[in-house]
Amino acid sequence: MSRHSFLGPVFFMTLAFTGSALAASSEAFNKTVTMSWSTSGMATTEDGQQRAYNNLNIRTVYISSAGRTFLRRTVRGQKASRSGERGPGEASKGSVSLQGNRLVGTEAFASGARQYIATFDPGFTSCTLQVIDAKSGDAAIKRKGPDGRMYTVTATTGSPSCSVQSGNAFGGGE
DSSP: OOOOTOHHHHHHHHHHHHHHHHGGGGEEEEEEEEEEEEEEEEEEETTTTTTHHHHHHEEEEEOHHHHTTEEEEEEEESSSSEEEETTTTTOOOOOEETTTEEEEEEESSSOEEEEEEEEEEETTSOEEEEEEEETTOOOOOEEETTSOOOOEOOEEEEEEEEEEEEEEETTTOO
16 A cells, blocks of 8 residues: 555545634735646556656645635646636635645545645745645546546656745735
């Protein structure tokens, strides 16, 4: 059993919602957090076609002066790129919340999930990042590709990086 197989989507969603009651420091307000990591592995279509992939994942989160989070998700692959944005309370396949000195994001797949955690220094001027792709037991991770097809994937995550800057990288205001 891999070290991630015992962690399932229920764990991630429980953690995301139970931790949201923790008070966030006002030091985090009006900051943009940029997190990135690579994912690589093999993707197999439902009809058995396989292809290797190598993606760069970028999550940009603005924490407003009111402590609300705004998320931009970007994935860049060898042949395609896609991105999307989510504001507070908008429906999404994932969530991001400020929990004390951590920013916790979750993303649900058709089968499996991802959790990313940025942990901040006391002044919220720097951060470290941990990313976990997980599945339940022996179930495979399944997710939709940029072409709209469903893939069973093996995933290796690497090169996590995290940075903090003052202000709103999205250019808007709240």
